[in-house]
Structure formats: C-alpha cells, structure tokens
Amino acid sequence: MSAANGPTGHVVVVGGGISGLAAAHRLLAGGARVTVLEASARVGGKLYAGELAGVPVDLGAESMLARRPEAVDLARAVGLGDRLRPPATATASLWTRGGLRPMPKGHVMGVPGDLAPLAASGVISEEGLARIAEEARLPRAELTEDVALGGFVAERLGREVVDRLVEPLLGGVYAGDVYRTSMRAAVPTLFDATRAHGSLTEGARALAARSAAAQAGPVFTGIDGGIGRLPLAVADAVRAAGGEIRTGEPVRLLRPAATPGGSREDGAARWTVVTERGEALEADAVVLAAPAPVAARLLAADSPAASAELAGVAYASMALITMAFRRADAAGLPQGSGFLVPPVDGHTIKAATFSSRKWGWLGEADPELFVLRTSIGRFEDEADLSRDDDDLVRISLADLGRATGLAARPVATRVDRWQGGLPQYPVGHLDRVTRIRAEVAKLPGLRVCGAVYDGVGIPACVASARAAADELLESMAATLARGAGRGE
Incomplete structure (x- = not known):
C-alpha cells in the first residue's frame, strides 16, 4: 500500500525496538500517521x-x-544496503572435552545428518557415535504433536549429542534449556523434515543437502559499524517520513475510547494511550511491540485472556x-x-x-x-x-x-x-501465540508483534512487525472505503 492511496489514521506503536520501528516504517509507507512510544532512553532494544x-x-x-529477506530488505530500504557485510570468517569451535574442537559440518542445529565430520571433530565419544547410529534401527519417528527438542533428540540419538551439540547451539539463540524448548517453534524445518522422513538423522541430512544445493552467499550478515546501526537508520527514516518517536516515554494505560463499543460512529476502532506522564494520545489503531510483561499489563483490562497468556511467557x-x-x-x-x-x-x-x-x-x-x-x-x-x-x-x-x-x-x-x-519457546508456545492473537483480534484496531510471537531473530521480528502493520493498514483502508461509500 502506498502513501498516496493509503489510510490517514493515527497509529501509536508501543515499543521502539526493531519490531516497533519496522512496524512504524511499514505504517508510514502505507499512509498512516505514526507515533512511537519507547519506555527506555534509546531505540533499538536488543540491537545496540x-x-x-x-x-x-x-x-x-x-x-x-x-x-531470510525481511531484515536485509529493511536495511536496504533505509540506506544501509552498501554497508551490509558478511562475516570475514564463520568457522567456529566447541570448547569441550578439554579443548577447542572444530564445529562439525552437516548438522541442523546440532542434529547430525552425516556422522563422518562429527566423528572427525572429536566432540562426540565412540559410544555417543554408536548411539546415534542406532537410530536407523529404531521405529519410525511419528511426530504428531509438539515435543521438547532435547528430550526427543536424546530419545532418538542419545543425550551426548544433545548436551555437547544441540544445547550450545540452541543456547546461542535462545539462552534457553533445550530439554524444554519446543521443537516445532525453535526448529520448524527439522520438525517437518523429521516427520516426513521418520528419522532425525535422515531429516537433518535432507535439510543439509537442500541448504547446500540452494547455497548462495553467506548464511549471516552484519553491518559496517555494527548491527545496532539498523534500528538507528530505521528511526531516522521514520522521522524523515513524518513519524514521531518519543524515548523515555513508558505507557501506563491502554483503553478503548469512551464511545459506545470503544469505536467511532464510522466503525473505526479508537484507542486512548496514556503515558506515565499522564498525556492521553488518541489513536485509530495501536501496535503493541513491547515485551510480554508490558503487553500483559496493558491488555489486562480489555483482554484478560490474552493478558494471562502473555504473563506466562518466561x-x-x-x-x-x-x-x-x-x-x-x-x-x-x-x-x-x-x-x-x-x-x-x-x-x-x-x-x-x-x-x-x-x-x-x-x-x-x-x-x-x-x-x-x-x-x-x-x-x-x-x-x-x-x-x-x-x-x-x-x-x-x-x-x-x-x-x-x-x-x-x-x-x-x-x-x-x-x-x-x-x-523462551517451551512446548506449546505456538499454541499460546495462536490463543493470544485470537483474543487480540477481538479488539478492533489492535495488533501485537515482536520476538515473543514469531521468532527471536531479526528477520522474524521484522516479518512479525510487517504483518501487524499490513493488517492495520488494510483495516483502516476498509474503514475509509465504507465512509466514502456513505458519502462521509
């Protein structure tokens, strides 16, 4: 949606991390007026x-x-395309068994598809390698529902591969406990491949082969001067497009406007966002791009079910x-x-x-x-x-x-x-997210986005933000169309 034919409503974005900034950038491109409220003294969140x-x-x-294109596309859109730079080296090691050992190739988040590089690395003992090989004689892996990644891998391949490979790799992403982490949420491609092949190692082998065949360029990228430059550049672009960003501005209260049903007569959702200083901002829509505890507090009155779910996020x-x-x-x-x-x-x-x-x-x-x-x-x-x-x-x-x-x-x-x-993404996390979004959808003109919902990586956060922004833009455009149809 372009600014030329998009809605002109006012959207308040609560949270100035990369998710909130990406949502603001998208909303402005769609023609909305945007105010970003960030509680801390700076924008960017975990990008610093x-x-x-x-x-x-x-x-x-x-x-x-x-x-994954979303974050790279955003960087290019805000003028950082020529500053994107892959790592000069991406060869990592594991400090285990008394020394630094090469990270074995051919694995998917530590789950091996090829035993040869794993054996050569010395990361896994002879007994551990033999235990992994036993999977070929196990019954087919039937994944009919979500499971904890660590427990499932240990059951199929033994604990050693979990403790010495999967745990440190996944810990680098979530800082979590792999024995509680949802396989479906954390490594959905491996979940699907294992279900299709009936085997963890076969699933990992297929994914590794597919990745090698499709390989074009580096897996990761950085930005000259640091990835923390991305939110600063997005914030500059938001301001240049007319958006307002306020830091040091925590939100105390979120409530529907005091009209019947919390809506204006033309059907557009109307919200009042009250800051800690007591200022009340009127908004046609709100994006909650805040951490779960903040979102839970702000939704407690109008969506107690969503609030309770968010309060349970660790x-x-x-x-x-x-x-x-x-x-x-x-x-x-x-x-x-x-x-x-x-x-x-x-x-x-x-x-x-x-x-x-x-x-x-x-x-x-x-x-x-x-x-x-x-x-x-x-x-x-x-x-x-x-x-x-x-x-x-x-x-x-x-x-x-x-x-x-x-x-x-x-x-x-x-x-x-x-x-x-x-x-943290424990077993059942995706179902929790589905329930949260179903409850939030009952509140017109409100959407949530961020690392809580669709992945903790930067591209996932940007994708989450864009989806929230696009849904609100579509909703506001439909409201304007209805008003135009009535001659308003």
Whole structure:
C-alpha cells in the first residue's frame, strides 16, 4: 500500500525496538500517521550500537540471517544496503572435552545428518557415535504433536549429542534449556523434515543437502559499524517520513475510547494511550511491540485472556562482556570466529566471539586493537549475573585463558546486562501465540508483534512487525472505503 492511496489514521506503536520501528516504517509507507512510544532512553532494544576503546561495537545482537529477506530488505530500504557485510570468517569451535574442537559440518542445529565430520571433530565419544547410529534401527519417528527438542533428540540419538551439540547451539539463540524448548517453534524445518522422513538423522541430512544445493552467499550478515546501526537508520527514516518517536516515554494505560463499543460512529476502532506522564494520545489503531510483561499489563483490562497468556511467557537473562586487547597480545588466539561452550562441561561462559576476526570493519576501525566478547547466563542459570562487572570480566578472562591460553589483560572492558532479554519457546508456545492473537483480534484496531510471537531473530521480528502493520493498514483502508461509500 502506498502513501498516496493509503489510510490517514493515527497509529501509536508501543515499543521502539526493531519490531516497533519496522512496524512504524511499514505504517508510514502505507499512509498512516505514526507515533512511537519507547519506555527506555534509546531505540533499538536488543540491537545496540556502542563504543569501546574508541571503536564501534555491538553491545547486543551482532548479526542477522542473510538468507531470510525481511531484515536485509529493511536495511536496504533505509540506506544501509552498501554497508551490509558478511562475516570475514564463520568457522567456529566447541570448547569441550578439554579443548577447542572444530564445529562439525552437516548438522541442523546440532542434529547430525552425516556422522563422518562429527566423528572427525572429536566432540562426540565412540559410544555417543554408536548411539546415534542406532537410530536407523529404531521405529519410525511419528511426530504428531509438539515435543521438547532435547528430550526427543536424546530419545532418538542419545543425550551426548544433545548436551555437547544441540544445547550450545540452541543456547546461542535462545539462552534457553533445550530439554524444554519446543521443537516445532525453535526448529520448524527439522520438525517437518523429521516427520516426513521418520528419522532425525535422515531429516537433518535432507535439510543439509537442500541448504547446500540452494547455497548462495553467506548464511549471516552484519553491518559496517555494527548491527545496532539498523534500528538507528530505521528511526531516522521514520522521522524523515513524518513519524514521531518519543524515548523515555513508558505507557501506563491502554483503553478503548469512551464511545459506545470503544469505536467511532464510522466503525473505526479508537484507542486512548496514556503515558506515565499522564498525556492521553488518541489513536485509530495501536501496535503493541513491547515485551510480554508490558503487553500483559496493558491488555489486562480489555483482554484478560490474552493478558494471562502473555504473563506466562518466561524470559532468560544474560550478560555480554566486551573486551579490547592490544592486537599483539591477542595474536595467539586460535583461528576462527570464536567458540561455543556446552553447559555440561561446567564452565561459566557460554560463548566467546572473536569480533575483530569475525567482522572486518572492526579491524579497519583500529588495526592495533582486537575486540572479543563473551556471554554469561542461561535460562534459570543466572546466579553469576548477580556478580559485579569486575567479577564477570575476571571470570571471562579465566575461562578464556583455560580455553585458548590467552593471558593478556584487556585495555578496556564493558559489561552489558540484558535482564529478561530473550523470550523462551517451551512446548506449546505456538499454541499460546495462536490463543493470544485470537483474543487480540477481538479488539478492533489492535495488533501485537515482536520476538515473543514469531521468532527471536531479526528477520522474524521484522516479518512479525510487517504483518501487524499490513493488517492495520488494510483495516483502516476498509474503514475509509465504507465512509466514502456513505458519502462521509
């Protein structure tokens, strides 16, 4: 829908993360007037561009899927097309069994389709490899309903592959417990392939072969200067198109306007959005692009069922420890982009990224510095997050030393804590989302979007936002058409 023939109603977007900004961008392109209300002092949410030792760094998410188009298309639309850059290296390792071992190829989120590279990596023991091979003699896998990924993979292939491969890989995405994570929600392609082939390994092999055949370009991409530049560029585009963005503006109350049925006589839904400062904004429609606890609070009065479902969404917290070293001091680090850490090995960090090696623009920003970062914290394993920043740096350095031999001290450090940063997708999550959306649909002129609903990755968030925006644009256009038909 173009601005030339689109609706002219006012839409308030609650939440200025990438989902809310993407929704605002789409709504403006469709002709709506838009106000974005963000509770924090900045836009971007978990996409956060910062600086350490004078070089730009990502302090939140650092990459996005390149083979899914939504986020890449948005980046191009806001003028970042020429700044998209794939990783300089994407070769990662696993810190397990006392050393760094190459990440085996031919797997789908840790589920192996080919045992040869897995055996060569040394990640899985001989007994573990034999257990995986036994799946060929098991009865056909009948997936008639959602299951926990960890439990299902352990049942078919043994716990070792779960604990040393699936857990660290999935943990890097959700910071969650793979033994509770929904297979259908977290890895839907593997769920479908396993159901079609009746075998996990056959399903993974088919997916890996399909991916190899369709491979065109990198799996992930970043942005020169950091992925955190994306929400800033989207925000600039929103303002340039006439949209208003207010930061430091939490929303206290959301209610239908005080008219019969909460609607105007022309049938358009009408909402009042009340800020913490007491300002009341009138809106023809509202997009809730806020985390589940905020959405639950705002929907409590008008959609108690949706509110209760949202209140049941759990979140994981984590910390990112970013450190800058003199490049000469980091020269002995192993090759590759970094490593993942299986929780079963008992270490504190769950991953380390050699940022200056992974992203070429970092090295160009300061050739004398080497930036890396670690992450700490998993769902219901967050005790270490109560430590102070110096302790988290010390713990990270100790684990890095054990894993890589790094003994140097950083010249600068920074700790960023993401409290309640990642929604969890347990078994039944997709059914929960369906119920939430069914209840929200009963409230004309209201839609929800974000990481809670359709995936935690950036493309999934953008897709969720676009769907919400398009539904509201269509609804407002239909309302205008009805009014025009009545000669209003």
